[in-house]
Amino acid sequence: MKRAFITGTAGFIGFHLAQLLLREGWEVHGYDGLTDYYDVALKQCRHAILGQSPEFTATVGLLEDADALNAAVEVAQPDAIIHLAGQAGVRYSINNPRAYVEANIIGTFNVMEAALAVRPKHLLMASTSSVYGANTEMPYAETQKADTQMSFYAATKKANEVMAHSWAHINGLPITMFRFFTVYGPWGRPDMALFKFAKAILEGRPIDVYNDGDMWRDFTYVEDLVQGINLLIETVPGGSETGVDGDSLSPVAPWRVVNIGNSEKVRLEVFIDAIELATGRTAQRNYMDMQLGDVPATWANADLLHRLTGYQPETNIREGVARFVEWYRTHYKVIA
DSSP, rough: OOEEEEEEETSSSHHHHHHHHTTTOOEEEEEEEEEEETTHHHHHHHHHHHSTTTEEEEEEEOOOOOHHHHHHHHHOSSSSEEEEEEEOTHHHHHHOHHHIIIIIIIHHHHHHHHHHHHHEEEEEEEGGGGGGTTOOSSBTTTSSSSOOOOHHHHHHHHHHHHHHHHHHHHHHEEEEEEEEEEOTTTTTTTTTHHHHHHHHHHHTOOOOEGGGGGOOOOOOHHHHHHHHHHHHHHHOOOOOGGGOOOOOOSSSEEEEEEEOOSSSSSEEEHHHHHHHHHHHHOOEEEEOOTTOOOOSOOOOHHHHHHHHHHHOOOOOHHHHHHHHHHHHHHTTTTOO
C-alpha cells in the first residue's frame, strides 16, 4: 500500500486530497495545527470525516514545531509528501505578516528538512497564482518571470519555490511546486469569496464587490484541483529526459512548477450571478475600490499540466457553485 503524508488535512484542499487518496487505496497520515485563523469546528469536522477511514491517521501540530513534524514524518515513512498547510489569505498578510514568515517560510523549511530525513519518492508543495503578481501577459505560464509579487503572502510563496529549487539541487530530492488558481467548492474556507458571498446573500445582507466588479479570476473547482495533484504525484521530475514542450523543469535540479487552473477567465460579476442562481436570491452589491495587495485578474495556462498528466480541469462555474451552495445549506442547516 502506498503511503502519503499530507500537511493541512484539516484544511480545505488537504481534506479533499486526503479523501481522494484514501478512495484510491492510499494510507494517509495528516498533519495539521488546527489554528484559529478561521472556525476550528469546521476543521475538526473535516478531520472527523477523514477519521472514519481506518487508513487515515493524524498528528495535530504546527509546521513551526520541527520536532513534532519530524517525528510524524518518521513514523509515516511516506512514499510522497504533499505540503498544503500554511498561512493563507492575501488580505490577512497585510496586517499580520509575521504569521506568514513563521508558517510559510519557517514551516516550509521544516517540511523540506523532514522530507530529506526520509527521502520520499516525491515532495510536492503548494504555491499560488498570486506569485505572478503584476505580470500582465495572460494566460500565465510557468516559464514566465514572476518577480513582482503584490502581497506579502505571495512573496512567501515565491520564496518557497526558490527554497525548493535550491533544496532539490543540493540534495537531489524531486520536488514539484503547483500554483493554484482561485480554488472553490464544498468545505471551502469562510474567508473565501464564495463562502462570504453565499452566506451574506442567504442572510439578506449586502456583499462587498471590489474594483467595482471589474475583476477576473480563473476559478478552479476543488475536486479538479486535487485530481491534478493526484496525477502529479506519479509525475516525478528527474532530469531532462522527463521534460515536455513548454516545461518548467529545471536544467540543474529535479524540480518543476505547474499551474493547476481551469484555463478560463471569468468575470467576478458572472461568478456572483452563479451564486444568485444557486441560492435563488438576488445579491445586494456594494461596489468598492480595489483592495490593497489584490490583482485585477488571474488566468492559467494549464497546458503543462495536460502534457504531463493528460488531465485538464473543466468543471463549469455554475455547476461548481451549485455544489457549494448545496453543501452550505446542508452543513449549516439553511432551510430558506
